[in-house]
Amino acid sequence: MEKERPIEYKVSALKTRVGNHPILQAFPQPGMDHANPFLLLHHLKIERQSGDHPLLYVPPHPHRGFCPVSLVFDGAVEHRDSLGNDEIIDEGGVQWITAGKGIIHSEKEALNENGKKYCNFQLIQLWINLREQDKLSDPSYLPLTKDQLPKVPFEGRKSKVKLISGNYKSIVGPERRTSDINIFTIESVKGEHLCFDLPHKHQVIVYQLEGVSRIGNEFVEPGDLVYFEPEKGKIKISILESGKILLLSAEQWKEKVVAHGPFVMNREIEIMEAIRDFETGQMGRM
Structure with a gap:
């Protein structure tokens, strides 16, 4: 029987804000800048039973050089972009943007079918890098419903x-x-044990949104992230309290990462070019 892969480290997400909304930032943070190709993980959770929180709204903004991916766990998100897409992603769905050479988009929390705010709204935004040869590819937008996963x-x-x-x-x-x-x-589901046999060359990230798990000798609670280096061994998760979990795995990319705001490239000069192209309208307009 193959051994369990040892944990490299566990970190707790930092508390920060996007506009008026408090969020958790699992990475980047001190000690974990990124895990290329995984560049950023933001976790937003609104529970309106405990207060009348305003609707999430992120005004139009650009991206270049990576994939901003939004995973909707509760509620719904309305998306518009410079390619002409106008979509609502419901609970359990995903929107995958390949920014490529440039896209402008906005996101806001959608109302329910009765025209009211959802009681709960929960979203993960994950930034996934693009290879150097793909950074200036044509942008695209892929909406996925929960039934398509x-x-x-x-x-x-x-x-x-x-x-x-x-x-x-x-x-x-x-x-x-x-x-x-x-x-x-x-x-x-509480009481169950899940075992993932992932490629040995992959680094692995487990992020706990809700519930409590045990991984190795670690108790993993909401907002905790567990990181595994590439190594032989299975990833075993014991569920102590039912909840929601995100699991990521990929080979580590050795390409240089140069990020500035909404742009992720390989060189400083390419960031300057991205700013110029956005300001001159070459990324399109909403």
């Missing part, structure tokens, strides 16, 4: 595991341009 079967388990991108045990995620990057969402 394939389930990964775990025999005898009630926990629901879905694959957004990558390949796992003959299951292929619907986002095909990043087939070497695995992104799983997990609705975990």
